[in-house]
Amino acid sequence: MGEVELSCLAYVKMYLHGCLFPRCSVNGLLLSSSPAGGAVCVTDCVPLLHSHLPLAPITQLGLTQVDVWCAQTQQRIVGYYQANACVSDNSPTPCALKIADKIAEQCNNAVLLMIDGGKMSPDYRVPPIVMYERKDTRWTLKDKHTIMLRQWEETREIANQLLDSGDHSLLVDFDSHLDDITRDWTNQKLNAKIAELASPANVCTWMSRVEK
Amino acid sequence: MASVSEMYDVTWEEMRDKLRKWREDNHRNSEQIVDVGEELINEHASKLGDDIWIIYEQVMIAALDCSRDDLAWTCLQELKRQFPGSQRVKRLAGMRLEALEKYEDASKQYDSILQDDPTNTAARKRKISILKAQGKSAEAIRELNEYLEQFVGDQEAWHELSELYINEHDYGKAAFCLEELMMTNPHNHLYCEQYAEVKYTQGGLENLELSRKYFAQALKLNNRNMRALFGLYMSASHIAASPKVNATVKKANVKYATWATNQINRAYQGNVTNRVPGC
Numbered sequence: 001m002g003e004v005e006l007s008c009l010a011y012v013k014m015y016l017h018g019c020l021f022p023r024c025s026v027n028g029l030l031l032s033s034s035p036a037g038g039a040v041c042v043t044d045c046v047p048l049l050h051s052h053l054p055l056a057p058i059t060q061l062g063l064t065q066v067d068v069w070c071a072q073t074q075q076r077i078v079g080y081y082q083a084n085a086c087v088s089d090n091s092p093t094p095c096a097l098k099i100a101d102k103i104a105e106q107c108n109n110a111v112l113l114m115i116d117g118g119k120m121s122p123d124y125r126v127p128p129i130v131m132y133e134r135k136d137t138r139w140t141l142k143d144k145h146t147i148m149l150r151q152w153e154e155t156r157e158i159a160n161q162l163l164d165s166g167d168h169s170l171l172v173d174f175d176s177h178l179d180d181i182t183r184d185w186t187n188q189k190l191n192a193k194i195a196e197l198a199s200p201a202n203v204c205t206w207m208s209r210v211e212k
Numbered sequence: 213m214a215s216v217s218e219m220y221d222v223t224w225e226e227m228r229d230k231l232r233k234w235r236e237d238n239h240r241n242s243e244q245i246v247d248v249g250e251e252l253i254n255e256h257a258s259k260l261g262d263d264i265w266i267i268y269e270q271v272m273i274a275a276l277d278c279s280r281d282d283l284a285w286t287c288l289q290e291l292k293r294q295f296p297g298s299q300r301v302k303r304l305a306g307m308r309l310e311a312l313e314k315y316e317d318a319s320k321q322y323d324s325i326l327q328d329d330p331t332n333t334a335a336r337k338r339k340i341s342i343l344k345a346q347g348k349s350a351e352a353i354r355e356l357n358e359y360l361e362q363f364v365g366d367q368e369a370w371h372e373l374s375e376l377y378i379n380e381h382d383y384g385k386a387a388f389c390l391e392e393l394m395m396t397n398p399h400n401h402l403y404c405e406q407y408a409e410v411k412y413t414q415g416g417l418e419n420l421e422l423s424r425k426y427f428a429q430a431l432k433l434n435n436r437n438m439r440a441l442f443g444l445y446m447s448a449s450h451i452a453a454s455p456k457v458n459a460t461v462k463k464a465n466v467k468y469a470t471w472a473t474n475q476i477n478r479a480y481q482g483n484v485t486n487r488v489p490g491c
Contacts, residue, residue, distance in 0.1 A: 023240075052406070054378055056413040057423075057443050086347050112488060178438045181479060 003039040004131065005148040008155040010045040011127065012194050013187065015159045017047040018083040018115050024050040028101075028173065029066050030079030030111065040078055040109050046185060047173035053082070054095040064145050068112070070087040077103055077113035079123070087117030090130060097139060104134050104180040112139050122160050126150060127147065158197045167193060216251045224256040228263065235270055244276035247268060250283060266292060272304055284308055299325050303334050315342050333363055340372075367393060369488040374406070383414045401433035405440045412447055413471055417456055423447045424468065438479065445472035 010030060017026050028047040032040060037076060048062045063077075069075055080103055082096045092100070092114055100112040111130040120126035127149050132139040152205075162168050170190045177185040216227065227248050234245060249271035257264055272287035288308060291301045302325050309318035319342060325335040336359055343352035356373045360366065374389035390407040397403055407428035411419045424447035430440035448468035451457060457465070 050380060052409065054381055054413070055409045056415075057409050057446055058439060061442050061446065073456075086345070089347055183440060 003146045003148060004109075004111055004133075004142070005039055005041045005150070006127075006129075007041070007043045008151065008198055009131075009191060009194055010042045011149060011155055012117065012159045012162065013045050013047060013171060013190065014081050014083075016162060016171050017050075017173060018117065018120065019163055019168055020171055020173075021050040023085060025053050025054055025083065025085040025093075026050045026079070026173070027080065027082040027099075029063070029077050030081060030113065031066075031070060031075045032078040033073075033075045033084065036076065036108070040111060042111070044075065044191075045081065047171060047187075049175045050173060051175055053093070058174070058178070059095075059099065065185075066172075076107060078107050078109075079103065079113060081113040081115060083115035083117055089105060090114045090116045090118070091209075092132065092139065097127075100132075100134075100139060110134065111142070122156075122163075124156075127156075154198070158194060161189075161197060162193070215456055216247050219231065219392055224252060224259060227252050228260065228267070231270060235266070239279065240277070242274035245274035246278050246280060247281065249274065253287075257491075265291065269300075269304065273307065276307060279311075281308070281312070284311070284479060288491075297330060299329060299335075303332075303338060306335070306338055310342060310345065311336070315346060333359075333366070337369070344376070349376060352376060353380070365396070367396065369440055375463040377438075378410065383410050386410050387414070391438075401440070404430035404433065405437055405443065408440070408443055408447070412443065420447050420451050420454075423449065424465075428468075441472055441475055441479070445469050448472065475480060 012026065019028075026047065027049055028045050030042045031044045031046065033043045034041040046062075046066050048066075049058060052058070058077075066077060080096065080100045082092065084090055085095065092112055094115070096112065100110060104110040110133075110135075114130045114132070116128040116130055131142040131146075131147055133142045134140075145210060167190070170187075170193065172183040172185050172187055172190075174185050177183050216222070217224065223369045224232075230246065230326065231249060231252070234241060234256070239245075252267065253259070253264070253271060266291050268287040272284045272291070275281070275287065285308070288301070288304060289303065291298075295301050302321060306318045306321035306325075309315075309321060319339060322335040322339050326333050329335075336355075340352050340355045340359065340370040343349075345356060353373065353376050354392060360373065362370055363369065368391050369457050374386045374393070377386035377389065387407060387410045390403055390410060391473060393400070393403045394407060404426045408423040408430060411423035411426065419444060424444060427443035427447060430437050431444065434440070448465040452462050452465035452469060
């Protein structure tokens with residue numbers, strides 16, 4: 001099918017979500033601020049849950065709230081991600097398929113992304129993700145060559161920096177928001193930190209460090 | 213790197229008391245326990261008296277959680293030296309093997325504990341944890357059920373079983389486990405709310421009504437439980453919208469849903485960035 005591009009912001013937040021709750025399965029929604037048609041550009045993500053993923057009420061609530069927020073901010077829900085607690089098994093669970101199906105009803109080329117926990121290490125050479133797309137009624141593995149993550153090394157460095165500095169604890173998922181509603185599940189603060197780290201000046205400093 | 217005592221300006225007594233509090237509350241903040249505990253052990257061991265043994269145990273488990281096998285090993289050695297032949301220390305050795313993914317060896321360790329003491333619940337639960345770690349959910353569920361036939365009052369086990377059933381989408385059985393927990397913990401709002409979520413997920417008018425009742429009960433026990441508040445709104449709305457209900461029931465549920473919406477809006481008041489869409 002079509003090409004999918006994953007932005008630094010989306011990847012870093014997804015990755016940090018998995019790191020923040022290493023003992024739980026986590027999931028979230030993939031968003032795009034680009035118009036429909038052509039390649040799918042995943043520009044952002046909203047981390048949803050880290051407990052009771054198969055239960056309906058909070059998932060439905062999260063989907064509704066994100067949907068409305070997207071309408072207000074000219075974004076669309078274009079996919080779903082999940083990281084399983086059991087790192088040896090990164091296949092989509094029934095609830096992952098169900099939610100992805102729902103998203104596909106509204107979005108033609110929706111993607112289902114599984115984070116491969118077994119491959120999450122600071123210096124892994126390729127992004128630890130597996131993507132699925134919908135062909136007829138089934139979710140099939142996407143050709144790796146149609147998945148683009150621009151500036152992968154810089155993105156990886158940003159994720160590592162945030163982990164080292166402990167800033168990954170700034171990440172708020174929908175579950176955490178319900179525990180304390182003053183916490184912002186759109187993660188404006190963390191977004192700003194990531195944007196800062198992704199600025200050209202910072203990138204040059206690391207690339208010289210990485211090359212040494 | 214600055215020490216914990218320097219960074220937070222705390223004394224060793226305060227660090228020791230913090231560790232005790234985390235122990236008593238059963239917190240799994242392993243990175244913090246490792247930071248505080250390691251410093252306490254390295255710098256102040258002599259001052260801790262007999263407390264040191266339970267601290268070794270606590271720090272060892274936290275170290276395993278953070279892949280700090282070096283620290284876990286040190287703690288284990290100290291405990292082995294002080295309590296040779298102890299079942300409790302044997303279990304810790306088993307946990308270390310689990311952390312290293314040496315499940316066969318860990319299982320043998322627990323089997324040897326059970327040979328000497330067949331009622332050792334800790335060893336039995338560790339064996340079930342191994343099954344869970346290996347992704348063998350069906351077996352874990354079976355073993356846990358057998359365990360609960362003998363140890364019917366083990367709350368932790370009932371809760372673990374409910375989680376396993378939820379992951380297998382066996383909501384009926386998950387509900388049964390939560391019913392057990394609610395019976396023995398009638399004031400726990402979290403069990404009520406989880407039970408309501410399971411009922412909601414099962415779907416159908418009867419289950420939705422049950423779910424609404426239990427969301428309401430959870431709110432009665434804790435009126436700040438946002439999940440219960442949203443759950444009440446959603447279940448009442450769904451019931452009101454159902455073609456199967458008569459006008460009286462519909463009216464009542466619209467009332468509940470409206471009440472819930474008002475409570476939700478009140479809770480979010482002043483928090484402009486998080487208006488409640490979709491209500």
